[in-house]
Amino acid sequence: MTDPATAPPPAAPPAGRAAAERLFRSVRPELEDRFRELAGRDGKPAGLRWAKCEFAGEPTFVPTPTGRLDALLAVTIHFEPIPGGGMEEVAAARLPRSAVALFHHRPPPRWAFWSAGAWGTGGRVLFNHTPDTAAERIAEGL
Numbered sequence: 001m002t003d004p005a006t007a008p009p010p011a012a013p014p015a016g017r018a019a020a021e022r023l024f025r026s027v028r029p030e031l032e033d034r035f036r037e038l039a040g041r042d043g044k045p046a047g048l049r050w051a052k053c054e055f056a057g058e059p060t061f062v063p064t065p066t067g068r069l070d071a072l073l074a075v076t077i078h079f080e081p082i083p084g085g086g087m088e089e090v091a092a093a094r095l096p097r098s099a100v101a102l103f104h105h106r107p108p109p110r111w112a113f114w115s116a117g118a119w120g121t122g123g124r125v126l127f128n129h130t131p132d133t134a135a136e137r138i139a140e141g142l
Contacts, residue, residue, distance in 0.1 A: 016107065016117075017061070017063075017069060019117075020061075020069055020105045020107070020117055020119075021059075021061055023105075023117065023118075023119060024059060024061075024071050024103070024105070024119050025059075027119055028059075031103055031119055031120075031121055032055050032073075032101075034120075034121055034123075035053070035101050035103070035121045035123055036050075036053050037123070038121060038122060038123025039053070039101070039123035039124070039125050040053070040123075041123075042123060042125075044125075045079070046085070047081060047082055047085030047086050047087035047093070048079040048080065048081060048082060048085070048087055048093055049079065049080050049081075049082050050077060050078075050079060051078045051079055051080045052077070052078040053075055053076075053077050053078075053101075054075065054076045054077075054078075055073050055074070055075055055101065056073075056074045056075070056076065057073070057074050057131075059071040059072060059073050059103075059131075060072040060073075060131035060132065060134075060135050062134075062135040062138050062139060063139075064138055064139075064141075065139070065140075065141045068104060068105060068106075069104075069105040069107075070102060070103065070104055070105070070138055071102075071103040071104075071105070071119070072100050072101070072102060072103075072126075072131040072134050072135060072138075073100065073101045073103070073131065074098070074099075074100060074101075074130065074131055075098070075099050075100065075101045075125070076096045076097070076098055076099075077096065077097045077099055077125070078094075078096050079093060079094065079097070080093075080094065081093050081094070097127060098130075099125045099126055099127045099128070099129065100125070100126040100129045100130065100131055100134040101121070101124075101125060102121065102122075102124040102125070102126060102134070103119055103120065103121045104119070104120055104121065104122075105117055105118070105119055106118045106119075106120065
């Protein structure tokens with residue numbers, strides 16, 4: 001018997017996925033703000049401070065092997081060296097970096113048939129990826 005507390009969330013049915021995608025688009029500005037807040041204070045890469053994070057394009061939605069739905073957005077991140085962090089003289093430290101911002105959908109409880117669930121982010125950044133390459137890695141169980 002599977003423990004409900006550790007069981008993966010049920011896969012979203014097609015109608016549920018469409019509702020989740022609509023919900024993402026409607027709350028995207030708030031999710032982008034939350035992402036900037038969390039990812040910018042992560043301290044990565046070392047010696048650099050996030051100066052700006054620009055989102056671009058439409059989201060790529062990908063189901064994970066556990067059945068969760070993720071959304072991927074292309075981002076360009078601009079950094080500035082932290083004084084005393086050892087990166088002040090590194091020219092590449094100021095170059096914008098392309099990456100992917102990761103968002104997760106939490107489906108509603110079974111009894112909340114009217115709900116589309118909720119979207120969130122932990123501020124995870126996938127550097128050196130595009131949304132397409134990140135989707136491939138997530139589908140493989142990244």
